[in-house]
Amino acid sequence: MSALTHEEAIKRAEYIGQVAEAELFETDRRGGYSSKLKDAIHETRLPRLSRHSVSGGWAAFFMPVHETWVALLPPQGRKEIFSEDKFVADAFFPHRDVPLRGCGA
Numbered sequence: 762m763s764a765l766t767h768e769e770a771i772k773r774a775e776y777i778g779q780v781a782e783a784e785l786f787e788t789d790r791r792g793g794y795s796s797k798l799k800d801a802i803h804e805t806r807l808p809r810l811s812r813h814s815v816s817g818g819w820a821a822f823f824m825p826v827h828e829t830w831v832a833l834l835p836p837q838g839r840k841e842i843f844s845e846d847k848f849v850a851d852a853f854f855p856h857r858d859v860p861l862r863g864c865g866a
Contacts, residue, residue, distance in 0.1 A: 765810075773805035827851055 765773075780801040781794070788794050802808060811818025827849045831842045842849065 765806075770807070773807055777801050777805060777807070 777798075780798050781788070784795055784798060788798070808822075811822075830851065831839060831849055834842070
């Protein structure tokens with residue numbers, strides 16, 4: 762496998778996306794992903810980023826979740842947010858009071 766440059770990481774992520782997209786309906790019906798997708802993810806070695814760089818692992822796996830939440834919006838919402846190639850960020854906070862359980866300040 763080639764060195765992990767930015768371009769190579771994008772190429773590997775696109776490959777995983779293609780495998781996942783090809784199995785989209787079957788994955789939904791089955792309620793889990795296939796061995797083929799698991800093997801594709803393993804083959805790209807992207808999950809190993811955290812072994813070498815905590816920051817790289819975080820960037821590769823946590824940051825894309827924001828894009829995924831946008832992808833769950835209705836088409837008009839996706840179009841509005843994805844129409845520009847900008848960083849997607851968000852913040853979460855409890856909708857009501859959260860009682861402490863003796864483990865924090």
